[in-house]
Amino acid sequence: MILLDGFKVASERNLALRTVIDQEVEKYGRAPHLAIILVGENPASMSYVKGKGKACEVAGIKHKLHALLEDVKQSEVERLIQQLNEDPSVDGMILQLPLPKHLDENHLIDLISKDKDADGFHVINQGNLYQKRPTIHPATPKGIMTLLNAYAIPISGAHAVIVGRSNIVGFPVARLLMDQGATITVCHRQTKDLRSHTLSADILVVASGKPNLVTGDMVKPGSVVIDVGVNRVDGKLVGDVDFEAAKNIAAYITPVPKGVGPMTINALLENTHELYLSHILNQRFSK
Ligand code: NAP
Numbered sequence: 001m002i003l004l005d006g007f008k009v010a011s012e013r014n015l016a017l018r019t020v021i022d023q024e025v026e027k028y029g030r031a032p033h034l035a036i037i038l039v040g041e042n043p044a045s046m047s048y049v050k051g052k053g054k055a056c057e058v059a060g061i062k063h064k065l066h067a068l069l070e071d072v073k074q075s076e077v078e079r080l081i082q083q084l085n086e087d088p089s090v091d092g093m094i095l096q097l098p099l100p101k102h103l104d105e106n107h108l109i110d111l112i113s114k115d116k117d118a119d120g121f122h123v124i125n126q127g128n129l130y131q132k133r134p135t136i137h138p139a140t141p142k143g144i145m146t147l148l149n150a151y152a153i154p155i156s157g158a159h160a161v162i163v164g165r166s167n168i169v170g171f172p173v174a175r176l177l178m179d180q181g182a183t184i185t186v187c188h189r190q191t192k193d194l195r196s197h198t199l200s201a202d203i204l205v206v207a208s209g210k211p212n213l214v215t216g217d218m219v220k221p222g223s224v225v226i227d228v229g230v231n232r233v234d235g236k237l238v239g240d241v242d243f244e245a246a247k248n249i250a251a252y253i254t255p256v257p258k259g260v261g262p263m264t265i266n267a268l269l270e271n272t273h274e275l276y277l278s279h280i281l282n283q284r285f286s287k
Contacts, residue, residue: 092118
């Protein structure tokens with residue numbers, strides 16, 4: 001079994017990005033800038049935001065945290081997003097999810113300018129993705145594709161089974177895998193006999209948020225297993241796949257933590273850099 005070391009691949013890519021950004025700062029006079037909006041004090045969200053900030057520092061991306069109180073009004077979040085949309089020094093913006101229940105998540109995500117949508121969640125960017133037009137890709141699916149490509153895993157012709165159909169992971173990763181030539185099966189809670197599907201997967205992507213949903217007997221021998229899940233069980237982080245059982249059956253598998261998580265952050269940084277370059281070039285052409 002080969003461990004798909006997301007931490008190593010992401011760290012190398014973040015450092016490589018740093019080299020590029022250092023040269024661009026010389027050339028264009030400023031670094032990329034990511035604004036991070038955090039509402040409330042959800043411990044997992046606070047830890048993700050901290051990780052994103054640290055990675056920005058490694059890559060030479062300026063980042064600013066905009067921390068709002070748990071009971072913040074919808075109008076106040078809207079005002080902040082509008083302000084960041086209008087600020088020419090901001091290249092990318094993310095709204096850390098989940099949000100408190102009283103906030104309208106979809107409305108707020110769509111308020112973020114599609115040209116500053118570092119997470120690739122905006123409805124127009126997602127529409128572009130589904131129509132195979134150039135766009136910012138959602139961070140986790142993009143990170144998964146980068147990881148598969150880093151290990152030269154053949155995708156074209158493979159049967160990829162995705163467990164989960166969310167807008168931020170399952171559905172877009174299915175689209176990206178299909179674009180690279182995989183044949184796709186997408187499973188969800190109404191799927192009958194999940195095991196019969198997972199057992200036929202050359203590439204199995206599990207993004208259900210259910211600890212150990214995929215057991216060893218659900219994994220095809222010699223397959224590639226990508227575990228997106230992040231669950232805290234008895235104070236320990238675990239994925240959606242029973243890693244100890246699956247690692248003896250799969251040819252490649254991601255660990256949790258240090259698998260998909262760091263690749264998601266790397267993709268976020270690369271998206272921010274992409275947005276920065278398009279802003280710099282637009283500013284130059286409009287002069
Ligand atoms: P989500 O919006 O809750 O979606 C979960 C999906 O899994 C849904 O489509 C759901 O089906 C499906 N599902 C749940 N239980 C199932 C079951 N028993 N059998 C088959 N399908 C089942 O979650 P998400 O935002 O996609 O996130 C999924 C997991 O990935 C979570 O653990 C999250 O923390 C993690 N995550 C990790 C990263 C990272 O960077 N590592 C990034 C994002 C998310 P229905 O549609 O039928 O409800």
